[in-house]
Amino acid sequence: xxxxxxxxxxxxxxxxxxxxxxxxxxxxxxxxxxxxxxxxxxxxxxxxxxxxxxxxxxxxxxxxxxxxxxxxxxxxxxxxxxxxxxxxxxxxxxxxxxxxxxxxxxxxxxxxxxxxxxxxxxxxxxxxxxxxxxxxxxxxxxxxxxxxxxxxxxxxxxxxxxxxxxxxxxxxxxxxxxxxxxxxxxxxxxxxxxxxxxxxxxxxxxxxxxxxxxxxxxxxxxxxxxxxxxxxxxxxxxxxxxxxxxxxxxxxxxxxxxxxxxxxxxxxxxxxxxxxxxxxxxxxxxxxxxxxxxxxxxxxxxxxxxxxxxxxxxxxxxxxxxxxxxxxxxxxxxxxxxxxxxxxxxxxxxxxxxxxxxxxxxxxxxxxxxxxxxxxxxxxxxxxxxxxxxxxxxxxxxxx
Amino acid sequence: xxxxxxxxxxxxxxxxxxxxxxxxxxxxxxxxxxxxxxxxxxxxxxxxxxxxxxxxxxxxxxxxxxxxxxxxxxxxxxxxxxxxxxxxxxxxxxxxxxxxxxxxxxxxxxxxxxxxxxxxxxxxxxxxxxxxxxxxxxxxxxxxxxxxxxxxxxxxxxxxxxxxxxxxxxxxxxxxxxxxxxxxxxxxxxxxxxxxxxxxxxxxxxxxxxxxxxxxxxxxxxxxxxxxxxxxxxxxxxxxxxxxxxxxxxxxxxxxxxxxxxxxxxxxxxxxxxxxxxxxxxxxxxxxxxxxxxxxxxxxxxxxxxxxxxxxxxxxxxxxxxxxxxxxxxxxxxxxxxxxxxxxxxxxxxxxxxxxxxxxxxxxxxxxxxxxxxxxxxxxxxxxxxxxxxxxxxxxxxxx
Numbered sequence: 001x002x003x004x005x006x007x008x009x010x011x012x013x014x015x016x017x018x019x020x021x022x023x024x025x026x027x028x029x030x031x032x033x034x035x036x037x038x039x040x041x042x043x044x045x046x047x048x049x050x051x052x053x054x055x056x057x058x059x060x061x062x063x064x065x066x067x068x069x070x071x072x073x074x075x076x077x078x079x080x081x082x083x084x085x086x087x088x089x090x091x092x093x094x095x096x097x098x099x100x101x102x103x104x105x106x107x108x109x110x111x112x113x114x115x116x117x118x119x120x121x122x123x124x125x126x127x128x129x130x131x132x133x134x135x136x137x138x139x140x141x142x143x144x145x146x147x148x149x150x151x152x153x154x155x156x157x158x159x160x161x162x163x164x165x166x167x168x169x170x171x172x173x174x175x176x177x178x179x180x181x182x183x184x185x186x187x188x189x190x191x192x193x194x195x196x197x198x199x200x201x202x203x204x205x206x207x208x209x210x211x212x213x214x215x216x217x218x219x220x221x222x223x224x225x226x227x228x229x230x231x232x233x234x235x236x237x238x239x240x241x242x243x244x245x246x247x248x249x250x251x252x253x254x255x256x257x258x259x260x261x262x263x264x265x266x267x268x269x270x271x272x273x274x275x276x277x278x279x280x281x282x283x284x285x286x287x288x289x290x291x292x293x294x295x296x297x298x299x300x301x302x303x304x305x306x307x308x309x310x311x312x313x314x315x316x317x318x319x320x321x322x323x324x325x326x327x328x329x330x331x332x333x334x335x336x337x338x339x340x341x342x343x344x345x346x347x348x349x350x351x352x353x354x355x356x357x358x359x360x361x362x363x364x365x366x367x368x369x370x371x372x373x374x375x376x377x378x379x380x381x382x383x384x385x386x387x388x389x390x391x392x393x394x395x396x397x398x399x400x
Numbered sequence: 401x402x403x404x405x406x407x408x409x410x411x412x413x414x415x416x417x418x419x420x421x422x423x424x425x426x427x428x429x430x431x432x433x434x435x436x437x438x439x440x441x442x443x444x445x446x447x448x449x450x451x452x453x454x455x456x457x458x459x460x461x462x463x464x465x466x467x468x469x470x471x472x473x474x475x476x477x478x479x480x481x482x483x484x485x486x487x488x489x490x491x492x493x494x495x496x497x498x499x500x501x502x503x504x505x506x507x508x509x510x511x512x513x514x515x516x517x518x519x520x521x522x523x524x525x526x527x528x529x530x531x532x533x534x535x536x537x538x539x540x541x542x543x544x545x546x547x548x549x550x551x552x553x554x555x556x557x558x559x560x561x562x563x564x565x566x567x568x569x570x571x572x573x574x575x576x577x578x579x580x581x582x583x584x585x586x587x588x589x590x591x592x593x594x595x596x597x598x599x600x601x602x603x604x605x606x607x608x609x610x611x612x613x614x615x616x617x618x619x620x621x622x623x624x625x626x627x628x629x630x631x632x633x634x635x636x637x638x639x640x641x642x643x644x645x646x647x648x649x650x651x652x653x654x655x656x657x658x659x660x661x662x663x664x665x666x667x668x669x670x671x672x673x674x675x676x677x678x679x680x681x682x683x684x685x686x687x688x689x690x691x692x693x694x695x696x697x698x699x700x701x702x703x704x705x706x707x708x709x710x711x712x713x714x715x716x717x718x719x720x721x722x723x724x725x726x727x728x729x730x731x732x733x734x735x736x737x738x739x740x741x742x743x744x745x746x747x748x749x750x751x752x753x754x755x756x757x758x759x760x761x762x763x764x765x766x767x768x769x770x771x772x773x774x775x776x777x778x779x780x781x782x783x784x785x786x787x788x789x790x791x792x793x794x795x796x797x798x799x800x
Binding site for chain 2: 001002003004005006007008011033035036038039041046047050051055058059060061063064065097098100101104108109110111112115126130132133165199231239242243244245246247257260263264266267268269270271272273274275278279
């Protein structure tokens with residue numbers, strides 16, 4: 001009946017919503033949700049911060065803030081990012097309402113309908129939904145254990161009718177692929193992009209969740225070594241290191257790109273929530289974040305270890321995966337003729353759920369993979385849940 | 401250097417930002433900001449709520465929530481809106497990251513580049529910036545003391561090359577015009593729109609801030625009496641009744657429109673901040689909002705009274721205004737040849753600041769008006785500040 005806009009006509013009913021409903025059903029062991037663990041939030045720390053806020057800061061929490069972000073948070077976040085080697089002085093930082101908004105802002109800045117975006121395959125479902133909402137043409141490039149396939153990328157770009165506006169990658173603790181780009185692959189990517197005038201969007205939402213020092217070293221953002229002839233737009237998030245309920249993320253970009261970002265942000269929601277920005281600032285500025293991150297890394301690392309053990313114990317030989325060195329996810333590969341959606345149906349019947357592969361394929365097709373998230377999980381459920389899934393694969397295979 | 405998208409190319413440097421910088425300079429009496437009063441936030445109430453949250457609710461505050469909103473807040477907000485007579489059962493409610501996002505979502509849903517939007521003149525600057533960011537063609541219709549000029553509206557629509565996609569109005573305690581639509585004008589508008597298939601967006605961010613019972617009666621949303629042959633999309637906000645720092649607003653629309661809204665919202669920021677939603681829910685569900693609103697109305701009403709008195713005392717005879725019956729604003733009219741930007745420069749030099757008229761003209765031209773906000777103001781500054789502005793008008797007039 002209504003004359004919807006062209007960008008909206010093609011949006012279909014919500015796969016993510018349906019999945020989340022399923023994933024949070026009582027009585028089911030859920031490896032589906034990509035959220036932090038409900039029992040690991042820094043509740044005590046935030047209680048303490050809240051109850052010691054000076055009156056003036058509390059008033060600020062209730063009020064509008066400047067569009068770029070709550071100034072003390074911009075300052076403390078700069079310090080936090082500078083420690084990672086990020087070029088916070090030569091670039092500009094914008095606080096966003098979650099890092100999905102950061103991706104949305106950058107997409108609005110560069111994409112007209114039909115413009116090409118290169119994504120990884122698999123890729124973050126949130127970013128895929130953003131790109132769709134701007135009527136972008138997505139072209140995906142496979143990811144292997146060291147990162148995006150450079151040979152494939154070159155061929156892809158050569159054969160496109162127009163140059164892609166940007167490449168969207170998540171080099172660290174990839175969602176869903178569970179991999180981290182090798183140093184060599186990062187260099188290859190930057191070398192290839194040199195002078196091509198194709199922007200690189202580096203989504204680094206999981207940066208702090210490495211499981212060992214080698215992973216920490218590997219996870220140094222490409223933005224830290226941005227060559228003169230490549231433009232990197234860097235996005236990050238408080239969702240995994242404080243809480244998604246704060247809806248705080250950021251983007252770090254050069255001044256020319258930043259100017260438009262601020263204007264776009266202003267017309268999106270005026271400013272990010274000051275209430276949570278005030279709390280996040282204290283969390284950083286008081287240094288509470290550092291011991292908390294040590295705690296988080298230990299907790300998630302334990303879960304990863306337990307899941308790897310359970311996978312080795314129960315999975316049929318033909319199921320392959322890459323042990324992640326950080327983040328939340330195992331990405332499991334089935335034989336090419338297997339359909340993970342069908343396996344998921346069986347698994348749900350048996351009491352466990354995950355996300356099927358095609359959800360993360362920008363074209364929504366490739367389905368012989370599935371994602372297991374170990375983040376929001378009681379440790380004592382991992383073994384049981386993985387067994388249910390392994391048994392469900394067996395059950396499926398028998399019916400082939 | 402960069403190939404920006406078409407929708408972004410035309411965004412210019414930030415008038416709002418410059419204004420806010422000016423408005424918050426120390427030592428200047430600012431009637432510029434459209435924000436609630438810094439000293440009137442319900443800080444004690446929120447402290448009490450926060451410190452009595454059961455652990456499970458606190459965990460929810462840190463976590464992602466469903467895209468439509470934190471379910472208990474959807475429930476308590478429905479109850480709150482139902483009391484106003486809003487059709488919450490036959491429509492669907494979506495919690496947004498401030499009501500500006502609600503307007504943004506609706507614009508994305510309906511507007512392709514070049515599509516026509518009818519706005520009031522003057523109109524809310526935030527909405528103007530949203531409409532620009534979607535490359536809409538804005539056509540404005542003057543507002544007089546009873547509401548939008550229906551005769552002008554009819555002629556305007558008759559002469560347009562294509563039918564407008566929607567009309568955006570703020571019938572209650574208008575920002576910046578300070579007026580409230582009369583019952584007759586509301587009816588005329590709805591009668592005229594009947595069967596025209598032009599959507600009405602009713603922005604009702606100030607609904608609860610009436611100054612007397614007559615104003616309360618007048619401010620009954622049009623959405624409460626939505627005729628079968630007109631579609632009304634209703635937006636509201638917690639910014640003026642709790643705090644803008646919570647970044648919470650809502651939209652109430654029919655199911656067909658809602659389905660797209662939810663998908664758009666999902667790609668914008670996944671969900672609104674759960675942290676502030678959990679607190680807002682308790683504020684409503686525990687009924688703390690009702691005495692707080694009584695308190696707010698009294699406080700703002702006192703400021704309005706004092707400003708009206710000061711205007712009468714100091715303003716030259718040729719300055720006209722309408723005494724508002726709710727909200728935050730006086731909208732003052734100067735003789736046609738006066739330029740309020742020039743007066744503002746003089747006023748700033750003399751120690752007070754306001755917003756010049758053209759800021760609220762979608763075409764950015766008409767400038768013989770200015771907006772005085774009495775909301776974020778110490779009572780004892782009003783008289784002094786208005787005198788400075790009146791003197792500045794005199795000073796300007798002498799130079800004409």
